[in-house]
Amino acid sequence: MTIAPDYRQFLDAKAKIAERVGFEVDFSEINPALKPHTRAIVKWGVAGGRRAFCMSFGLHKTSTQLEVMRLLGTRVSGKRLIVLPLGVRREFFNEAAERFTGDFAVRLKFVRGAEDLEGDDTIYLTNYETIREGRLDPSLFLAVSLDEASVLRSYGSKTYQTFLPLFEGVPFRFAATATPSPNRLKELIHYAGFLGIMDTGQALTRFFQRNAAKANDLTLYPHKEREFWLWVNSWAVFLQKPSDLGFSDDGYELPPLDVRTHEVKTRLYDGSFERDGQGVLLRDVGNDLVGAAREKRDSITERVARVSELVAEDPAGHFVVWHDLEAERCAIEAALPMAKSVYGAQDLEAREAIVGDFSDGRLAILAGKPVMLGSGTNLQRHCHRAIFAGITAKFNDFIQAVHRIARFGQSEQVRIDIVHTDQERGTLRILFEKWRQHDETMETMSAIIRQHGLEQLNMADEMRRAIGVTRREAAGRDWRVANNDCVDETRRMADHSVDLVVTSIPFANHYEYTPSYNDFGHTDDNDHFWAQMDFLTPEIARVLKPGRIAAVHVKDRILFGSVTGYGRPSVSPFHAETIFHLQKHGLVFGGMITVVTDVVHENNQTYRLSYGEMLKDSSKMGVGSPEYVILAFKPQTDRSKGYADEKVGKDREAYSLARWQIDAHSFWRSSGDRALTVPELSRLPTETLAKIFPAETMKAIYDYRDHVAVGEALASRDALPTKFMALAPGSADPDVWHDVVRMRTLNGDQAAKGREKHICPLQFDIVDRLIERYSQKGETVFDPFGGLFTVPNRAIRLGRRGTAVELNEQYFDDGVRLLKAAEAGLAVPSLFDLMDGSVAA
Structure with a gap:
């Protein structure tokens, strides 16, 4: 794949290694009483300015921190502080007396508050409790090192969230620990946040996959594991023994426990x-x-x-x-x-x-x-x-x-x-x-440091190897798809060659689908995501025919209070950013379709709408976050008329007046069949109720109190589900689609065969309505984020031509298989067909 230079430069910049903000020092300036491996780490740490020393027990973390602080004092003026667990200060005083003498002597003082501070020629020591209780302000110091930083875990997550930000204004920061826990890799993310290497929320999103059914359940992406450790090794040295850095292990051999x-x-x-x-x-x-x-x-x-x-x-x-x-x-x-x-x-x-x-x-x-x-x-x-x-x-x-x-x-x-x-x-x-697991993690890091040493440039080169993909193409009678970067592939397409765009864009850096830096989910934040979209959207506007629609499926993102600092969840208005982005590139906002979601299911994912929390303080409660389809059109050539250059005409017989009224207004009145009463509804099985309740709410004037009464009656007999919403109201508004079948997605078939689920699949109902409403038979429908190729699959079933791009090789192969099956007979059963019993098992 040949990537345009401007785009390649953007992708290269995604390979994150920690910046150097410190000072280069010569080995002759470093205390000769220290061990050779200690002196090498000190040189690396001072140059970095913000580094973590993850060194095994007895490998001299104490002298490493003292020498780093001493050397910084020779370069800049300012107070230096080492924060200690209780009972550890004796080790520092002993180390200073034993190894720091003559020209390399250091002056230490233990302080319990700001009133104990003196001049800048002293390295100050204090306990974590002093900082936590507010008796000493970290902003008073030029440099701070957290000794045995892992003890912060014992204080609980709240201390992590309140303690580490106190040091944001300190120019030089260090952390020393021996045991970042193997089952709590997020601890390393906290260190990265403390050191200013990467925002904590950004790092969690970049490297960890979410459990869609449970909030805060994060695991390291398997395909990101090596990149994660390479990134960590750019700002943290993991040392199990001196030979990991090429030094002798004499005196550093332990008998078995x-x-x-x-x-x-x-x-x-x-x-x-x-x-x-x-x-x-x-x-x-x-x-x-x-x-x-x-x-x-x-x-x-x-x-x-x-x-x-x-x-x-x-x-x-x-x-x-x-x-x-x-x-x-x-x-x-x-x-x-x-x-x-x-x-x-x-x-x-x-x-x-x-x-x-x-x-x-x-x-x-x-x-x-x-x-x-x-x-x-x-x-x-x-x-x-x-x-x-x-x-x-x-x-x-x-x-x-x-x-x-x-x-x-x-x-x-x-x-x-x-x-x-x-x-x-x-x-x-x-x-x-x-x-x-701890021993395995330490061996992983030892192998990386043995390979790369303390040199970051080699790590950056290896990380950049995750750019690009070998382009592949597959095609049938009415479809063509490519395994490629969507920017590169869209740039290959002819002007005005697409009649309709239907796509679900990545929700910024919410998920990553591949280990490649080409992945739009592999971005730092919303701004970084839109910067990559700036390469794609102009191409989408170019290939779309004048006057035609780009339908973009989006969802606002929930931001957790621990990340934003608000202490409560908030909402990132991603759909609004999408509108402004499309407008920026010449597409015109034409409207927005709202697709309601199950608020109970959403709460199980985010814990942000908890009934228990609402009872404590309802002011922190928001509402369910719906999905949206943003409708944008490319301006037509003849602006004196509102028609597209190639109109999407409808046949009266095929598209009746009644259907138009339902699509445009969709206010349905009862045919005479009455709504069930509250007692009748409350006695129904919840599975049946979840299917018929939205329809029943459409047959009569909506009554909020009756709606609540049904739910309370169900709850009184412990029949109100907590995993899904059984009493979702039906919508009488055409822009709010309440009846989308969320189980009917192509990833049902994929997951059944043991493959990884496509994380954000588009539902058939949404795609079908958009294709039928905004295109004609024989026209081309394009999806730049193809996934399992739901859009081209539904397009060929509806008599259109489908084209799409997908970066993930597995998704591409699975999507091609589904397209070939659809083309062969248009009768491949979906998950929904199997669920409702219309297809024999």
């Missing part, structure tokens, strides 16, 4: 009752948080007893005992009087003194929660034993706690003992599965 599990028995029957009074024969922990918490509380005595036995087996040993509940802490202190605990109510200095005593070998047993003590602290110097007094499904907390002692520099075999109940075997399996 000795992981042992200890199962304690619990009571299967506890005398409890269900809500209906039935006795519980076997206690069920279940997968819910309540059941898990109950199991934790009920088994404390047995689990702590097993912990005591493990400690007694090695009286001279040093142990870290991890727990999650305060009740567990109390039980551990009672069972192990020689142990000391750290907990939230303690004074910070007292807590750090206890940790210091353990780290230096003066204390033999330390107990604490992973959420509090499990990040950043180095506890390996005199300890190689850790006991988990209970099990958790929170992998990050678990793996961080393990690596307080299992880290580079550990000279002993590390033993990890996990105590769990017989009812928690499933939780144990999940934990180990997450551990396996």
Whole structure:
């Protein structure tokens, strides 16, 4: 495929790698006391200016951050800050004293608020809580680094949403962590947002596919996986060992972990009752948080007893005992009087003194929660034993706690003992599965960094390989389709060669259909999408005959409050942007058809119209978001008359006055058959009711109170569906089409054969009405976003010629198969035919 230079330049710019906003430094300027791999990462980080250090435990994240901050202080004036988890500042002071001396010395100060700040010659340290509670404004600083940034997960999503934007005005930003969780890749997206690499919402849309049936259920596109990791590696270094960057691993070899599990028995029957009074024969922990918490509380005595036995087996040993509940802490202190605990109510200095005593070998047993003590602290110097007094499904907390002692520099075999109940075997399996996934993710990143190193240019070249497609064409008697970029293909078409355009454009960057940068869904935001449409729409206007219609199917997009910052969902008026875009390129807005949607089904997808939320505050409730067909026409040659250059004439017999009235006004009156009463309607099966209710509302004067009464009567007998709208009102307006059959789409056949669904298929009803209304038999109907070729398929069934373009190779092949079948007999059954029983199984 040959792409025009102007368009190629636009596509090349889609290959995103992180910009460099920092300073180039020579190796001679970097502290020689640091390890070779650390010095290489420091050079890369300072040049980038906004980077993430995802380095395994013991690979010197502390010295990396200190040296980056020191070097920035030699280039520009301003205060520098490192934000730490509680209890970690001791590690930074020790590192500074040990490795930063002479000409490379640094001055550190721990601060609890703005009043503690002094000059710009100091690297300041503070805790996350200080920032979160508003005692220190990040905008006061030139550079900020978040140490062990993964601890933000423990604060919940609200903290992510409110904490990270506080740093938007800081010129230089860094994040350091060892364990971006494998099942929470969105954490990396949060880091990208914090660093200013890419907007969080934009990154989620670019790389993650949505579950159309469940809001916020996102998974990484399989075809985008490598691009995702290449993009991440342009701003984050993932290092498992120095040899990943070509350095020696001497001193960085860990012996295998000795992981042992200890199962304690619990009571299967506890005398409890269900809500209906039935006795519980076997206690069920279940997968819910309540059941898990109950199991934790009920088994404390047995689990702590097993912990005591493990400690007694090695009286001279040093142990870290991890727990999650305060009740567990109390039980551990009672069972192990020689142990000391750290907990939230303690004074910070007292807590750090206890940790210091353990780290230096003066204390033999330390107990604490992973959420509090499990990040950043180095506890390996005199300890190689850790006991988990209970099990958790929170992998990050678990793996961080393990690596307080299992880290580079550990000279002993590390033993990890996990105590769990017989009812928690499933939780144990999940934990180990997450551990396996974590190792796989780290290996993926290690392979990429071994291939590309810290050089971004090679990554950009590889990412740009996803541009272009080998053009293919297929044709039949009345159809021709191409597997190609629609801009390139439309540019090949002759002027005034199309009688009607019917298409459903991508809804900006809502979905991506292919890994190719040619994909219009592979855009950053609405503006970027319309910039690519600027290459296509002039070509559509050129090939469309004067006076003829371009019918463009669109839908407004729901914007979540977590992305916009409004705290509540809002609506992006995409249909309005479509109108203005078409006008910009010389097409004239001729009207808009509204297709109503199922508000209950939509709520299940977006959670934005929740009945429960409406009860709390109805002011945040919007309305269902309909679909629209924008009608635009290309101005005719003779502007003194309103007719197209080639008119779309209708035969009186084929297109009657009655049909015209229905199409134009569609106000139907009853033939005498009356509407069912509220009691009659409420007794009908919901499946039947969903089919007949819209028709019944068309037979009489609409009464809102009767409509509500039917729904309330259904709800009173638990018969009001929550997955679809059973009582959708019928429309008496011709511009609102309420009766579109949403199951009748070509992707039903495709999905039945195990193929990936086409995400946004056009319904037959919409396409048929547009083709019949705005074209004549024998004319050409064009769709630049062909998908499964619904438009040409329906066109040939209605006696027209169909042509379309599709970028996705799989969709193209499936669509050609369907076109050939339609051409062969025009009798291929649709999903709807099978559903209504008109075709034998």
